[in-house]
Amino acid sequence: MVAKDTISTEFLGLALRSPIVLLSGCVGFGDEYSRVEGFSSKSIGGAVLKGTTLAPRLGNNPHRVAETPSGMLNSIGLQNPGVDEVVDNILPSLEPLETHYFANVSGSTVEEYVAVTKKFNRSSVSGIELNISCPNVKRGGMEFGNDPEMSA
Template sequence: MDVAGHTLPDSLKTDFCGLTLNSPLVLLSGCVGFGEEYTRVTGFSNRDAGAVCLKGTTLKARLGNPPHRIWETPSGMLNAIGLQNPGVDHVVNKILPTLDFSETRFIANVSGSTVEEYVEVTRRFDDSPIDAMEINISCPNVKEGGVAFGNDPEMSARVVAACRKVTHKPLITKLSPNQTDIAHNARRCIEAGTNGLAVINTLMGMAIDPKTRKPVIGNVQGGLSGPAIKPIALLKVHQVYQVARGHGVPIIGQGGITTVHDALEFLMAGAATVGVGTALFYDPLICKTLNAGIAEYLARHGLKRVAELVGRLDTGGGQLESCAAG
């Protein structure tokens, strides 16, 4: 037992990039601040998550984009926060010491505008208690770096290879869905030394206010998340898994997961762990429901570990087609 009321069944234990997680659930970057965002919600515990990804962190503090930064859309949400954060030194020296590393695994989200910045942020987190680092080369809300790197497989590989040189901690590369061939990019990042992949970050989107004829989001465009992107995310995980499984590189599947059904779909598509982001905004206690539901499914199907479900999609012999049917 971890603490009273927070016992998770052994079947939920998940190996990920050499870390043992108590649950396959990962709280996603930007949706939990620096691990403290929901701790005031009665009943919330970081122990319900196998890992918590901290907010994107750059070398120097960033104020982020002008408002609006968040806008609700049908079955989704647009955000353009612009990587607001206090800078890596503040995170390492002031925030990490306040986190309880006995509760869960904490993953830093490394962001930057240049390859050198990604490397320096990685180096500083390497010299900290952080359990792993996620390289965010897929943020659509900054003018330099972010998705500009993540949509170019060669640049993606350059960033990963450069970060790889300065840390032995697990590196997880967060891939962008805003590109032509995500599986090719995944392959290049694996060759460059990534230990894991996060699939997918948000899709670029926009909203307009007809009264003012202005874009609603201060940054004009934002990243779309939530249930609206789930079918896209699921396909991207399936595509990346075809490449990653041969290298033993695990995936954090994410994009619109709100139910047990969604989480099971992502596991079957090839995700070793499943991320929860936007869903936390309206149900901060959702992990309890998801953990219970996944454990119940495993028990009902005679499966002892989550890993036995990963990639167990029955395509009935069907092959992936590159063009859409219709």
């Protein structure tokens, strides 16, 4: 019998099929990559969902994306349907047994971060990432991320 090569790994006690985890925003709320022909969530270790806030957000006004000589810039502004929609309707529609999904929690106050985190704690996500570095919103994010004591 020939052993099958694997790149599986363990991270914080989670068995991942691959060390590749798709970053927040790249796959929206986990269904965008399902439209890519030939892609399977079985090929990745996990996906971090788009930043989610307590209430729905429309995000920033257009223009949100600009091409530069070195790449691109974006300023989406945390557009999302709110944590209740994500937990109640989006997460159940994903393939929860095929890969790990991680929530990206965003907010304007510490209390909002806590409320969103509590809702995700009662969901099927495998872990939570706090978005404390988003420069594209007026409040939250960077206010916490620039202060090491607040970040801890």
